[in-house]
Amino acid sequence: MKKFLILIIITLFSQNIFADEKLEKKAREINKKIRCVVCQSQSIDDSDSLLARDLRVLIKEKLKEGKNEKEITDYLVERYGEFILLKPRFNSKTYFLWLAPIIILLFGLFLIKGIFKKN
Amino acid sequence: MKYITLIITTAFIFISLFFGLNKKDKTLNSPLLNKPIPEINLDSLKNEKLNESDFKKEILLVNFFASWCVPCIVEHDFLFELKKQKPIKIYGINYKDDIKNLEIWLEKLGNPYSKIGIDKTGITGINWGVNGIPESFLIDKNGIIKHKINGVINEKEIKILLTKIEALEK
Numbered sequence: 001m002k003k004f005l006i007l008i009i010i011t012l013f014s015q016n017i018f019a020d021e022k023l024e025k026k027a028r029e030i031n032k033k034i035r036c037v038v039c040q041s042q043s044i045d046d047s048d049s050l051l052a053r054d055l056r057v058l059i060k061e062k063l064k065e066g067k068n069e070k071e072i073t074d075y076l077v078e079r080y081g082e083f084i085l086l087k088p089r090f091n092s093k094t095y096f097l098w099l100a101p102i103i104i105l106l107f108g109l110f111l112i113k114g115i116f117k118k119n
Numbered sequence: 120m121k122y123i124t125l126i127i128t129t130a131f132i133f134i135s136l137f138f139g140l141n142k143k144d145k146t147l148n149s150p151l152l153n154k155p156i157p158e159i160n161l162d163s164l165k166n167e168k169l170n171e172s173d174f175k176k177e178i179l180l181v182n183f184f185a186s187w188c189v190p191c192i193v194e195h196d197f198l199f200e201l202k203k204q205k206p207i208k209i210y211g212i213n214y215k216d217d218i219k220n221l222e223i224w225l226e227k228l229g230n231p232y233s234k235i236g237i238d239k240t241g242i243t244g245i246n247w248g249v250n251g252i253p254e255s256f257l258i259d260k261n262g263i264i265k266h267k268i269n270g271v272i273n274e275k276e277i278k279i280l281l282t283k284i285e286a287l288e289k
Contacts, residue, residue, distance in 0.1 A: 037250045050215070051250065054241040079157070079248035081150045104132075111125060 027060045030069055034059070034076065035086050043086055149248050149267045156181075156262050157246040161212070161236030164221070169210060169236035174262040178287050179208040180280070181256040182232070182272075183249050185216040186224035191253045194271045198231040201277050205284055211235040214244050214252050259287050 028045060034055060036047035044052040055076075062072045073085065082088040090098050151157065161169045182198065184191040198209060211232035213221055218237070238244055247256065250269065257266035257280060266283050268276055 050241070051245075054245060058242065058245055078150060079246065080250075081148075081248075107128075111128065115122075115125065 023060065023063050026069075027056070027063055030059050030063075030072060031056055033073070033086055035084050037080055037084060149264070151248050151256075151264050152267060154264060156256075156258060156264060157248075159236065159243055159246070161238060161243060164213070164218075164235040164237065167234070169212075169234050171262070173210065173234065174258055176260055177208060178260060178284055179210060179233075179258050181210045181212060181247075181258060183212045183214050183238075183244060183247070183252045183254045185214045185252055186220040187216060188214075188252050190271045192228065194253050194273075195228050195231070197272045197274070197277060199229065200274075201272065201280060202231055204277065205281055207284065208233040212238050212243060212247075214238050214249070215241050257283055257287075 031045035032043050034044045036042045036044045036049055036052045036055075038049040038051050039047050042052075044055045059072055062075070067075075076084050082091075082094055088094045088097060156171065156174055159170055159174075163169045180201070182194075184194070201207075202209065209232050211234070213235055215238065221235075236243070244252075247254075253271055255268040255272055256264050257268075259265050265287060266280070268280075272280070
């Protein structure tokens with residue numbers, strides 16, 4: 001009976017540890033995608049700033065509340081703008097950012113083609 | 120003649136990059152502009168509350184500050200100056216501070232705030248999209264954020280604020 005109880009306690013305890021590890025892993029995954037708005041070129045996962053620390057705590061809390069990645073990033077974008085994402089999403093505000101390299105490349109190719117044709 | 124298009128295009132790209140990257144104002148507009156104030160429910164310094172119900176019927180300024188923040192000392196005098204020129208309510212949000220230090224700070228420098236909310240965890244700061252302190256928000260009579268100041272309120276910012284307040288009063 002004693003052994004059985006110990007086994008149950010160990011099982012419950014290890015489940016908790018695994019759940020915590022999973023949550024920690026997910027939190028770090030999100031942290032790596034969020035820009036530290038104070039240091040700007042770092043993610044909050046790499047930054048030691050006060051705000052980055054607070055954001056890391058907040059992300060973990062939100063995950064514990066059962067929020068998913070999209071809900072958390074939406075919450076942050078609503079407050080800090082798309083800028084807070086190290087990889088901005090493709091939408092009506094950022095389409096030019098994503099399409100500009102392709103447009104410039106195509107323009108360059110046409111230009112080069114035109115010059116060669118004339119030659 | 121055949122290279123003129125190429126030269127003009129290259130020059131255009133370089134000029135755009137030069138002016139784009141040399142922009143003095145590198146701060147981005149807050150996405151909270153023209154939106155209702157974010158959630159706020161704080162204990163205030165005098166054992167009261169600072170919440171959404173305090174943001175109705177009048178134009179006011181919300182100022183995030185702390186006693187450990189050196190630029191906030193510079194800003195403090197300008198807050199008094201603003202109140203002198205336009206007697207509006209200023210709510211202070213004390214960001215991640217020590218209450219004892221805050222009380223000493225206010226005793227030493229004076230208190231321009233109508234109410235001070237205590238944001239011990241910094242969550243209210245994040246809710247308001249604060250990057251660093253001091254930061255201030257001008258709120259209209261309907262509780263809508265109309266202007267955000269990133270950094271110290273100085274003489275120049277007071278002028279801008281007065282113009283904005285005047286426009287909101289009309």
